Amino acid sequence: MTNERRVLVHPDKSTLAGSVAARFITKVLDLLDVQQTVHVVLTGGSMGGAVLEAVAESPARHSIDWSRIHFWWGDERWVPAGDAERNDVQSRAALLDALELAPEQVHPFPASDSGLTLDEAADAYAAELARHGAAGLGYPIFDITFLGVGPDGHIASLFPHRSGIQVIDRPVIAVRESPKPPPERLSLTRPVLNSSQRIWFVLAGADKASALGLALAGASRDEVPVAGIKGRRRTVFFIDQDAAAEVPEALIAREY
Numbered sequence: 327m328t329n330e331r332r333v334l335v336h337p338d339k340s341t342l343a344g345s346v347a348a349r350f351i352t353k354v355l356d357l358l359d360v361q362q363t364v365h366v367v368l369t370g371g372s373m374g375g376a377v378l379e380a381v382a383e384s385p386a387r388h389s390i391d392w393s394r395i396h397f398w399w400g401d402e403r404w405v406p407a408g409d410a411e412r413n414d415v416q417s418r419a420a421l422l423d424a425l426e427l428a429p430e431q432v433h434p435f436p437a438s439d440s441g442l443t444l445d446e447a448a449d450a451y452a453a454e455l456a457r458h459g460a461a462g463l464g465y466p467i468f469d470i471t472f473l474g475v476g477p478d479g480h481i482a483s484l485f486p487h488r489s490g491i492q493v494i495d496r497p498v499i500a501v502r503e504s505p506k507p508p509p510e511r512l513s514l515t516r517p518v519l520n521s522s523q524r525i526w527f528v529l530a531g532a533d534k535a536s537a538l539g540l541a542l543a544g545a546s547r548d549e550v551p552v553a554g555i556k557g558r559r560r561t562v563f564f565i566d567q568d569a570a571a572e573v574p575e576a577l578i579a580r581e582y
């Protein structure tokens with residue numbers, strides 16, 4: 327198995343969502359054969375939700391013992407609990423509500439009406455990660471980490487030319503004055519994301535083509551944060567044709 331980045335191109339968004347959902351179900355089943363618990367990091371954004379909806383619609387999802395899966399998020403918008411802007415609310419509506427999960431399996435970031443300040447919320451999520459931490463680490467080993475990519479190359483809430491992508495001394499940061507609304511957010515940091523066994527980027531649309539092309543051509547993580555993210559075993563970019571416009575042809579594998 328190589329740890330090279332792979333780019334898998336699909337004809338359109340709906341084929342992309344369906345294909346990633348099918349791979350996710352297969353991978354989770356494989357993992358559950360060899361380990362007791364699977365930790366998954368979910369993402370906000372349009373394709374993150376589309377993949378979860380496709381999982382929900384797949385009959386194959388009934389073959390998974392969901393009681394052995396833990397769900398985390400890569401970032402969260404600092405808005406009240408239940409707000410439709412929250413990534414966890416979107417993920418629950420798309421899939422989690424259909425799975426009858428125990429509360430201990432679902433690890434949302436604190437909400438802005440939790441009584442915590444933004445900094446306290448970052449610390450609280452770090453403590454939650456530590457409660458489930460792998461030996462010697464302050465966080466679990468994530469088996470599959472989904473990430474969307476913004477048109478500026480941001481991932482989670484780590485934005486270009488901001489300090490967040492450089493932070494390596496904490497697992498979680500408070501983000502203020504985010505270029506993408508809402509301005510206040512919480513985000514996992516690069517070392518935590520990069521400790522994931524598999525990073526699965528899912529992105530679609532022509533507005534993502536330039537950032538993706540830059541990242542794969544060797545731009546810096548400061549310029550395009552996605553360039554700084556790599557899983558331990560696998561890093562796959564699941565993309566549509568439109569997002570592939572500036573990817574070097576040699577890196578592309580077509581899924582059709």
Ligand SMILES: O=C(O)[C@H](O)[C@@H](O)[C@H](O)[C@H](O)COP(=O)(O)O
Nearest residue numbers: 370371372373474475476481482
């Ligand atoms: O809170 C958020 O907004 C996200 O977590 C963010 O990192 C998102 O994944 C990308 O911006 C891609 O979003 P789209 O897929 O909607 O373009």
